[in-house]
Amino acid sequence: MARTIGSNGTRTAEAIRQAGVKLIYKHGYEAMSLRQLAAEVGLQSGSLYKYFENKQNLLFDIVREHMEDLISKAEADLAGVADPLARLKAFAAFHLRYHMTRMAHVFIANMEIRSLEDEHRATIIAQRRRYEGLLEDTLRRGAEAGVFEVREPKVATYAIISMLTGICMWYRPGGRLSQEDLIGIYTGLVVGGVTGAEEAVAAPLPLEAKASMATSPAARTPKAKTKTTGKATAKRTAAGA
Amino acid sequence: MARTIGSNGTRTAEAIRQAGVKLIYKHGYEAMSLRQLAAEVGLQSGSLYKYFENKQNLLFDIVREHMEDLISKAEADLAGVADPLARLKAFAAFHLRYHMTRMAHVFIANMEIRSLEDEHRATIIAQRRRYEGLLEDTLRRGAEAGVFEVREPKVATYAIISMLTGICMWYRPGGRLSQEDLIGIYTGLVVGGVTGAEEAVAAPLPLEAKASMATSPAARTPKAKTKTTGKATAKRTAAGA
Amino acid sequence: MARTIGSNGTRTAEAIRQAGVKLIYKHGYEAMSLRQLAAEVGLQSGSLYKYFENKQNLLFDIVREHMEDLISKAEADLAGVADPLARLKAFAAFHLRYHMTRMAHVFIANMEIRSLEDEHRATIIAQRRRYEGLLEDTLRRGAEAGVFEVREPKVATYAIISMLTGICMWYRPGGRLSQEDLIGIYTGLVVGGVTGAEEAVAAPLPLEAKASMATSPAARTPKAKTKTTGKATAKRTAAGA
Amino acid sequence: MARTIGSNGTRTAEAIRQAGVKLIYKHGYEAMSLRQLAAEVGLQSGSLYKYFENKQNLLFDIVREHMEDLISKAEADLAGVADPLARLKAFAAFHLRYHMTRMAHVFIANMEIRSLEDEHRATIIAQRRRYEGLLEDTLRRGAEAGVFEVREPKVATYAIISMLTGICMWYRPGGRLSQEDLIGIYTGLVVGGVTGAEEAVAAPLPLEAKASMATSPAARTPKAKTKTTGKATAKRTAAGA
DNA sequence: CATGAATGAGCTTTCATTCAT
DNA sequence: AATGAATGAAAGCTCATTCAT
Secondary structure, eight states, X not given: OOOXXXXXXXXXXXXXXXXXXXXXXXXXXXTOOHHHHHHHHTOOGGGGGGTOSOHHHHHHHHHHHHHHHHHHHHHHHHTTOOSHXXXXXXXXXXXXXXXXXXXXXXXXXXXXXXXXXXXXXXXXXXXXXXXXXXXXXXXXXXXXXTSSOXXXXXXXXXXXXXXXXXXXXXXXXTSSSOHHHHHHHHHHHXXXXXXXXXXXXXXXXXXXXXXXXXXXXXGGSOEEOOOOSTTOOOOEEOTTO | OOOOSSOHHHHHHHHHHHHHHHHHHHHOTTTOOHHHHHHHHTOOGGGGGGTOSOHHHHHHHHHHHHHHHHHHHHHHHHTTOOSHHHHHHHHHHHHHHHHHHSHHHHHHHHHGGGGSOHHHHHHHHHHHHHHXXXXXXXXXXXXXXXXXXXXXXXXXXXXXXXXXXGGGGTBOTTSSSOHHHHHHHHHHHHHHHHXXXXXXXXXXXXXXXXXXXXXXXXXXXOEEOOOOSTTOOOOEEOTTO | XXXXXXXXXXXXXXXXXXHHHHHHHHHOXXXXXXXXXXXXXXXXXGGGGGTOSOHHHHHHHHHHHHHHHHHHHHHHHHTTOOSHHHHHHHHHHHHHHHHHHSHHHHHHHHHGGGGSOHHHHHHHHHHHHHHHHHHHHHHHHHHHTTSSOOSOHHHHHXXXXXXXXXXXXXXXXXXXXXXXXXXXXXXXXXXXXXXXXXXXXXXXXXXXXXXXXXXXXXXXXXXXXOOOSTTOOOOEEOTTO | OOOOSSOHHHHHHHHHHHHHHHHHHHHOTTTOOHHHHHHHHTSOGGGGGGTOSOHHHHHHHHHHHHHHHHHHHHHHHHTTOOSHHHHHHHXXXXXXXXXXXXXXXXXXXXXXXXXXXXXXXXXXXXXXXXXXXXXXXXXXXXXXXXXXXXXXXXXXXXXXXXXXXXXXXXXXXXXXXXXXXHHHHHHHHHHHHHTTOGGGTOOOOOTTSOOOBOSOGGGGSOEEOOOOSTTOOOOEEOTTO
C-alpha cells in the first residue's frame, strides 16, 4: 500500500509530540517515562530516538514551539491596536483565550521550566520576557498617557500575567461560565486594577529606590547545574535557595 | 562527652526537614534523590528512614505543616477585622508578606501537589480550600454590602490569589522595592480590581448558567491513579487530559 | 552475522529459568539475589526484567510450571491403570522416579511455597491437592475394595507422599542403589503399610469424630498477610503460629 | 520495685528465644528481620545483641537446643525397650508426639538447615545422624532378628522418618483425630511397611552394589560457602547443584 | 540493661539510552 | 522505520550490626 501523504514518519513524529504533551501534562516531565510515551504511540522506547535526540530535547522542543506560537499569535492579535486600554483588553482576552484553549501546553511551559537544562531554559526565558514585554510596554505607554495608574509597570506586568495565567489551574470547558464570561470577569479585574483605584491604598512610592526584583520572574526558576559526567540526567540547582 | 542539648536526633530531624525544603525547592520532588538529601545533612541515605516513613511522607509533612502554618497565621491576622475592604487589604498584605518570607515552602506547596499521592493531595486541597475561603467570604460579604463590584466571588478569589502568589516567582529580598512597597502595589491592583471598574468592560453575566469551573483550582492538579498491584511506585494521571 | 536460530531472547529466557532453579535450589528464594542470577547468565540485573515481571513471578512461574508438569505426567502414567494395588505401585514408582530426576524443581516446590504471595500460593496449593487426589482416590478405592487396610485415606496420603518425597533429601545419582532398587524398597514400605498390618497396632478409630487436620498439608505452609500499604515487600505470616 | 526471681535479663532472653522461634516459623529465617523480633519482645533491635552474638547464632542456638532436647527425650523414651518391634513402635510414637507438640521447633530444624553456616550445619547434621541412628539400629537389629523385612535399614530409616516428620506439615491440634489416633494410623503404616509385605513388590537387591546415597540426608542440604568479607551475611551454596 | 542514632552494604526495580539486526 | 536485547547507572528502601550514652 502506498504511503499516505505526510509519511508515516511525519505522522509518528506528530503523534509522539502530542503524546508527550499529554503525558508531561499528566505526570510531569520527570515522572513521565519514555516507556510510557512509547507505549502511548505504539512503539518500543528505543524507537523514539529516531524522533528526538533525547528526553530533554523533546521537552525543549515542545516548550519552545509553544512559546513561538504564543508570541506570534499574541503579536498578530495586538498588531493594529494602538490605544493602551484597548491593547490591554486585547492582551487579556488573547491571553485568557489561549490559556483556556491550550491548557496542557501552557501548564507545561510554566511548570517544567525547572526541568530544562541551562541553555534551553535561557532560551525559553528570553521568549517569555519578549511576551511579557507586550504587556509591559502597553502598561508603560498607558501610564505615560495618564490612562493607567501604574507606577511600576514591571511589577504590574508580573501581577497581571500571574492572575490571567492562573485560569488554567482551574478552568474546564463546559462549565457554567463561558470563555467570554470569564474573559469579561478577568478583564474587569485587570482594568479596574490599573485604572484609578490605587491611590486608595498605597502611599506614593520612592521611585528612586533600588529595585527589589530580579530582571525577570523567569530568573527565579531553578537553574540546572552544568552537566558533568556520562549520561547522568541533569539535575537542577535553584538560584534562590 | 555528654549529649549536646537538644538531642542529636531532634537536631537531625530539623536539619533533614530544612534540607528537604531546600532541595525540593531547588530540584523538585521527583528530581531530588534521598542520597542527595542525606549528603546534605551528613548521613547515609538509609539513616533518613529514622526520620520519615518514606520520601512521599517527607513531602507530605512539609506541605501539610506549611499549610497549617499558613492558615493559622492568616486566621490570626484577620481575626478582628470585620469591614470587607479592611479584610481584603489585610488578606492581601498577609498573603504577600508570608509569600515573600517563606518562598521555598510556598513554592513547594504550589508546585508539588502533583507529586502527592491521592490521599495526601486530598488533605492538602482541603486545606487550600479553607484558606481560599477566607478571601472568598470576604469578597462575598463585600459584594453583598455593595462595597465590591464582584459578581463571581469564586472566580475573583482564584484570580486574586493567583496574582498575589505570583510574587514568589520573581521577588528577591534586598531589591529596590521593599516588601511594604510591593504590598502597596499589589493591594492597589487588587482593590482597584474589585471596586467599581468592572462595569466598564463586561456585559452582565447570566447568573443562573451552568458553572464552568471545577469546585476548586486544586481539583485541576493531577490526580494519582489508585494504586493497583504490587509495589509499583504510584504515578499520577491528570484529571484534565 | 545473522541472529542465531532461536533468538537470543528465547535462549536467554531459558538460561534465566535454569539459573533461577539452580540458585533458588542452592540458596533459597529469599537468599538468592537478582544480581547473582544476572551474573549467572551474564547480564546486568536490570536486564532480567525483560524476562519476568519481578522476582516473585519468577518463583511462581518456576513452581507453577513444575506442578503442571508433575500433574500431567502423573495422570498420563496412571491413565490406563485400574486396579488399586497396581495404581498404588504405579504412583509410587512415578513419584520416586520424578523426584529423583528433577530434584531441584521438587525441592523448590516444597520449600518455597512459604515465599509465594497469597494468590500464587493458593494456585500452587490447589495443584498440590489435585496431585494428592491421585493417591487419595486410589487408597480410597482400594480400601472400599477391601484390598487396602486404610481407614483414613487422607492421612495415609499425606504420610505416603511425605515418605516418597523424602527421597530427594538424600538421593544422589550414581550411588550403590539404582533408581529401580530404590523404587523397589520404597514401594515395599508403602504397599506393606497399607496392606493388612495395621490392626496389629491401633485400636479402631471413631470415624465420626471431628477431623484433626487441615484440609490439606498445604494449608500448613505459612500464609502471606494481605498486602496492606505502600510498596512494602510482602512478608509472610504462618497460619499456625 | 524489686527484681523478680530470674532476672529481667533471663526473662528477656527467654522471650527473645520464643519470639525467634515464632517468627522464624512464620516467616522463615531469611525473611525474619531483627527489627520484627525486637518489636515482638519490646526492645530496640540493637538491644538484641546483648542476648546473642548475631542473627545466625540465634538460629543455631534454637536448632541446636532443639536437637539436644529431641535426642535426649528420645533416648530416655527408648531407654528400657529392648524388643525391636516395641522399640520401633516406641520410636514412632515418640517422634509423632514430639512433632505434634513442638511443631515450630521441628519445622525450623528441618527447613532452616540451609540457612546455617557451614560449621553450624555440620553440628546439627551430626545430631540428626545420631537421632536417626536410634531408628536405624532398631531396624537393623529387627532385621537381624528376622522380625523385620528390611534389607536397607538406612533407606528405610530415611523413609520412615520422612513419613513421620511429615505430620507437622498438616497436623493441627483440636482436629477430628486425636494425637493417639494419629499415632495409631502412622504406626500401622510403619510397622506394616517393615514387616513382611516387601517380597510382594521388590526383587532381591544386590547388596554388594555401590551405594546410591550420601552418608546422610543431611548432606543433601545446601552448604554455606565460607564466609569471606566483612559483615556480609553468609550466603549458602548447595552441594547438590 | 537498654536506647537510639547511625552505618554501610545490599536489595529489587526503573530508567534513559544504545545498537545490531 | 522499527525492533528488541542489553547496558549502566541510579533510585528508594531494608537490613544486620555497632556504639556512645
